[in-house]
Structures are given as structure tokens and as C-alpha cells.
Amino acid sequence: MTVASTIVNDVRTQADTLVDVRGASKTFVRKGARTNALDGVDLSVRRGEFVSLLGPSGCGKSTLLRLVGGLLEFDAGIVLVDGQPPAASRRQKQFALVPQSPALLPWLTVRQNVGFLTKLNRGAEGHRTPDEKEVQALLAAVGLDQFGGAFPHELSGGMQQRVSLVRAFALGAPILLMDEPFAALDEITRAQMRYLLLELWERTGGTVLFVTHSIPEAIIVSDRVVVMAARPGRISAIEDIHLDRPRRDDMEDSAQFHGHVSRLRTLLRDSHDAEVQR
Amino acid sequence: MTDTAVSTSASTRPSRVETVSGPQSPGGGGRALAMALAPVFGVVGFLLLWQLLVAALHIPRYQLPAPWDIVRHLASDPGYYWTNGRRTAWEAFLGFGLALVIGVAGGALMAHSRFVDRALQPLAVLIQVTPIIAYAPAIVIWTGFGLKPVLILASLVCVVPFLLNSVTGLRAVDPSVLELARSVDASRREVFWRLRVPSALPYLFAAARISVGLALIGAVLGEFFSGVSKGLGYSVKFAQSRNISLQLWGSVFVLALIGSLATVAIGALERLLLRWHPSQHP
Ligand SMILES: Nc1ncnc2c1ncn2[C@@H]1O[C@H](COP(=O)(O)OP(=O)(O)OP(=O)(O)O)[C@@H](O)[C@H]1O
Numbered sequence: 001m002t003v004a005s006t007i008v009n010d011v012r013t014q015a016d017t018l019v020d021v022r023g024a025s026k027t028f029v030r031k032g033a034r035t036n037a038l039d040g041v042d043l044s045v046r047r048g049e050f051v052s053l054l055g056p057s058g059c060g061k062s063t064l065l066r067l068v069g070g071l072l073e074f075d076a077g078i079v080l081v082d083g084q085p086p087a088a089s090r091r092q093k094q095f096a097l098v099p100q101s102p103a104l105l106p107w108l109t110v111r112q113n114v115g116f117l118t119k120l121n122r123g124a125e126g127h128r129t130p131d132e133k134e135v136q137a138l139l140a141a142v143g144l145d146q147f148g149g150a151f152p153h154e155l156s157g158g159m160q161q162r163v164s165l166v167r168a169f170a171l172g173a174p175i176l177l178m179d180e181p182f183a184a185l186d187e188i189t190r191a192q193m194r195y196l197l198l199e200l201w202e203r204t205g206g207t208v209l210f211v212t213h214s215i216p217e218a219i220i221v222s223d224r225v226v227v228m229a230a231r232p233g234r235i236s237a238i239e240d241i242h243l244d245r246p247r248r249d250d251m252e253d254s255a256q257f258h259g260h261v262s263r264l265r266t267l268l269r270d271s272h273d274a275e276v277q278r
Numbered sequence: 279m280t281d282t283a284v285s286t287s288a289s290t291r292p293s294r295v296e297t298v299s300g301p302q303s304p305g306g307g308g309r310a311l312a313m314a315l316a317p318v319f320g321v322v323g324f325l326l327l328w329q330l331l332v333a334a335l336h337i338p339r340y341q342l343p344a345p346w347d348i349v350r351h352l353a354s355d356p357g358y359y360w361t362n363g364r365r366t367a368w369e370a371f372l373g374f375g376l377a378l379v380i381g382v383a384g385g386a387l388m389a390h391s392r393f394v395d396r397a398l399q400p401l402a403v404l405i406q407v408t409p410i411i412a413y414a415p416a417i418v419i420w421t422g423f424g425l426k427p428v429l430i431l432a433s434l435v436c437v438v439p440f441l442l443n444s445v446t447g448l449r450a451v452d453p454s455v456l457e458l459a460r461s462v463d464a465s466r467r468e469v470f471w472r473l474r475v476p477s478a479l480p481y482l483f484a485a486a487r488i489s490v491g492l493a494l495i496g497a498v499l500g501e502f503f504s505g506v507s508k509g510l511g512y513s514v515k516f517a518q519s520r521n522i523s524l525q526l527w528g529s530v531f532v533l534a535l536i537g538s539l540a541t542v543a544i545g546a547l548e549r550l551l552l553r554w555h556p557s558q559h560p
């Protein structure tokens with residue numbers, strides 16, 4: 001490879017990089033005890049990429065997500081989102097957050113809940129937000145078009161979580177940050193939610209950072225799976241997923257899928273063992 | 279023991295099912311009506327018992343009049359009770375409104391700042407635990423006679439429930455919802471009006487329900503001490519000094535009616551505004 005082509009290559013990767021985390025560290029001090037939640041984390045996410053953060057409890061997945069979203073200050077390192085500090089991107093409504101609980105407002109109907117975040121801090125976004133028809137189409141995509149006028153208490157947990165997903169996509173934000181959105185759901189509902197999520201994502205596009213505890217879930221949704229280890233929180237491995245898109249549930253039976261599963265399982269076990277030996 | 283438990287649950291289950299299917303099934307209509315009238319049964323039963331006991335024990339009317347005598351007395355002079363009832367209801371209403379405004383404003387400050395919260399909590403407790411009847415005369419001496427001390431007393435007794443409940447309510451927003459609001463950089467004002475105030479509403483209604491009775495206590499007490507010559511409190515005081523038990527009880531009945539009507543009004547407003555709240559769909 002010539003020097004020139006390396007440079008071109010490098011420039012192209014940089015232009016493609018939307019989220020760039022370099023040497024990010026975060027220590028929490030609580031009641032005198034220090035927790036090294038993140039220690040020198042490097043991660044870059046390309047525009048339009050779907051990246052999962054996978055790892056044991058307490059390895060700093062949520063912390064990393066919050067750093068990227070400008071919801072938490074970090075102690076050291078650099079975090080850039082589209083070339084600027086995350087706080088600036090947050091002010092431009094570049095992030096759509098999906099928390100673990102649906103976090104719907106009980107006094108608003110489904111339709112009002114979906115539009116709620118769009119209405120806050122109106123006009124700050126530099127991007128186009130989906131109009132009413134598009135939002136209705138998103139609701140229809142998750143099978144909730146008949147429930148626009150329903151209140152959250154009239155919905156099941158899985159339906160509420162679907163509303164929460166649509167609310168995030170209705171922001172039209174270029175970056176979606178999802179923190180174990182399906183953790184509270186039963187296994188069957190959860191398996192369906194993966195494909196609903198992918199369907200919404202394929203409709204609207206965007207770059208996704210997705211936190212999960214589930215290896216199959218991480219594989220089926222992601223382009224890359226970032227494996228993290230705890231104490232201190234760090235990235236221990238990154239696995240590229242080579243399944244075709246759009247993903248279908250029969251891919252879960254493929255040899256390729258099973259290969260990913262066993263590799264990720266080994267990677268997780270290794271990082272856990274390393275932690276125990278410390 | 280086990281047997282009883284089993285038979286109880288077995289006998290309650292079918293009735294539950296019927297209540298759910300109420301409006302459709304023909305048998306459910308009667309049950310629904312009975313459920314709607316249930317609150318009346320207690321009161322009517324109590325008044326009947328009273329009526330019967332007074333007759334059976336031959337209690338003289340000047341000692342304890344029977345309910346029917348009291349109702350007839352009310353009917354004999356409706357203008358008097360209308361005028362004085364309106365007066366006391368108005369005082370209680372103003373006191374209630376003042377307490378609502380002051381309580382929610384103070385609650386907003388307390389919810390906003392830990393320091394203000396810590397500073398005001400003991401004061402709220404002091405107001406709550408000091409018997410109002412003890413400092414009522416002192417307030418009358420300080421503010422002078424007339425409407426002013428009545429309003430101060432009426433609002434003082436119900437300001438604390440509004441204050442404490444609004445602090446709790448304004449803070450009752452789900453932390454994930456607050457983080458969502460932060461993720462789109464919502465302003466403090468948006469968070470307050472769109473998240474905190476609606477979250478506080480159920481708490482404010484709870485305070486309102488308590489405060490209806492308290493505001494009436496405050497208004498009556500104010501009339502006792504402030505030398506006014508209008509209102510049901512004054513009517514009670516006057517009747518006591520003359521030993522007119524019918525007028526005493528008449529005033530009490532009207533006060534009870536005012537309190538009940540206010541409670542019903544608050545309940546209706548609650549059903550309208552809190553349709554989304556678990557308390558409204560048992
Ligand atoms: N606000 C905080 N104050 C103190 N310590 C914190 C705080 N937030 C997180 N931590 C600590 O930082 C570490 C990483 O937390 P984080 O929530 O990022 O983990 P996680 O990977 O998301 O775990 P889980 O899978 O259980 O959600 C944990 O040890 C946690 O106790």
C-alpha cells in the first residue's frame with residue numbers, strides 16, 4: 001500500500017466516524033469509595049453503524065453510553081460526536097435515548113407520549129423531524145396504530161416499550177442511545193422486539209449504540225459487538241458481525257451465528273476470568 | 279382455619295367477576311345501583327339510629343334534638359342558614375385558595391432547593407403540631423378583628439398539607455423521565471410545567487381532600503375569636519351562649535353539607551383531571 005492511499009484511507013475513516021471516544025476515563029467517588037467505572041476506553045463508531053456494548057454488570061456500559069450522550073462529565077480523555085463535544089450535540093437534540101424502563105408519562109396518550117420529546121426544547125435540532133404521518137407509520141410498524149389514543153396504563157409492558165422505541169425514532173435524531181431497552185421483557189417478547197427495533201432502524205436510519213446483556217440479541221442487531229470487562233471498566237474485545245442485512249430470525253440457526261455466539265461467550269468468560277484473577 | 283380461608287376466597291370470586299361485567303349483565307344493573315348508593319346507606323343508617331335512640335330514650339329536645347327536628351328547624355329559617363352558610367363557605371374557600379397558592383409556591387421553592395427545603399421543613403412541622411386553637415386569639419389580637427384573622431386562620435390550617443404534598447409531588451417524577459428530558463436539553467421551565475406539575479397533581483388532590491375540612495375548621499374558629507357577627511361559627515357561638523340546641527345542630531348540619539359538597543366537587547374535578555392515574559381505575 002502506498003503512503004498516499006493510506007492517507008486517503010485514513011481521511012475517509014475520519015469522515016465516516018460519528019462518535020469518537022479516545023482514552024475516556026471516569027471514576028465515581030461515593031462515600032469515600034472510588035469506582036473506576038471506565039479506564040482509558042477507545043471506541044469509534046461510524047455513521048449509520050449499529051454497535052452493541054456487551055459485558056457483565058458494572059463494567060461501565062451505561063456510563064459509556066452517558067458519556068457519549070453528554071449526560072455525564074468524564075475525568076480524562078476525549079469524546080467527540082460529529083466533531084464536537086457531546087454536550088453541544090445534546091443541545092442540538094442529536095441524541096435519542098431509550099432507557100431500560102419505558103418511562104412513559106402516564107397522563108399522556110400513546111400519541112402524545114411519542115411526540116413528547118420532539119416538543120421539548122423545540123427548534124434546537126438542526127435536523128428534520130418526522131412529520132405526523134411518518135410518526136403514525138412508525139406506530140403502525142410496531143403494531144400500535146390502533147392505540148394512539150390509549151393511556152400507558154392500558155398497555156402491556158411490551159407495548160409500552162414499543163412506544164418508547166417509537167418515541168426515540170420520532171425524534172429523527174442521528175444517534176440513538178439504548179440502555180438495555182428490553183431487559184424487563186419476557187424472552188418471547190424480547191426476541192420479537194429485536195426485529196421490530198431493526199425494522200424501525202432500517203426505516204429511519206441513524207447510528208445506534210445499544211447496551212445489552214444478551215449475546216444473541218447483540219449479534220442479531222449489530223454490525224459490531226463491543227465486549228467490555230469490569231474493574232476497571234474497559235473494552236476487552238470487538239467482534240465484527242458478518243450476517244447479511246436485513247436480519248431475519250432464521251439466521252439465528254446459521255453456523256455463522258453460532259460461531260459468533262461461541263466466540264463472544266469465550267471472550268466474555270476470558271474477561272471475567274481476568275477480573276477474578278486481579 | 280384453612281377451610282375458612284378457602285371458602286371466603288371462593289365466595290368472593292364470583293361477585294368480583296359480576297362487578298367487572300356490570301353494565302352488560304341484567305343482574306349487574308342492580309348491583310351497580312347498590313354500589314352507587316352505598317355511600318348514602320351509612321349516613322342514612324346513622325341518622326335513623328340517632329332518630330330512634332332519641333325517641334326510645336326520651337332525650338329532651340334541648341339536650342339532643344333528633345335529626346328530623348333539626349331538618350325541620352333548618353326548613354323553618356332557610357334564609358338565616360343560607361346567608362351565614364355562604365359567609366363561612368366563602369371564608370373557607372378563600373383560606374383554602376390562599377393556602378393552595380402559598381403551599382404550592384413554597385413547595386416549588388422547597389423542591390427546587392435542598393437548602394430551602396431543610397429550612398422550611400421544621401417550620402411546617404411547627405405549624406402543624408401547634409394547636410391552632412391555642413394561637414388563634416393571639417392572631418386576632420395581632421391582626422385586629424374582622425375578616426383578616428379568619429382568612430389567616432383558615433389558610434394556616436391547610437397550608438401545611440399543600441406545602442408538604444407539593445414538595446413530594448414535584449419530586450415524584452421518574453428519574454428516567456428526567457434523564458430523557460435532559461437528553462434533549464429541555465429547559466427548567468419545561469421540566470417544571472410539563473413533568474413536575476402533572477406529577478404533583480395527584481398529591482395536590484390528596485392535600486385538597488384533607489384541606490376541605492381543615493379550612494372549615496379554620497373559618498369557624500376564626501369566627502369564634504374574631505368578633506365577627508356573621509357566619510356559622512358565630513351562629514354556633516351565639517347558640518351556645520343562649521343554649522339553643524336546635525340552632526347549634528342546624529349550623530353543624532349546614533357545615534357538614536358545605537364540607538360534603540366541596541368534597542364531591544373536588545372528587546369530580548379529580549376524576550376529570552386524573553383519568554390517567556391508578557387511583558381512578560381500581
Ligand atoms: N452515579 C454513580 N455514582 C457512583 N457510582 C456509580 C454511578 N454510576 C455508576 N457507578 C458505578 O460505576 C460502575 C459502572 O456502572 P454502569 O452503570 O456503567 O455499569 P453497567 O455496565 O451499565 O452495569 P449494568 O449492566 O448492571 O447496568 C459500577 O460499579 C457502578 O457501581
Ligand SMILES: [Mg+2]
Nearest residue numbers: 061062063179
Ligand atoms: Mg447499565
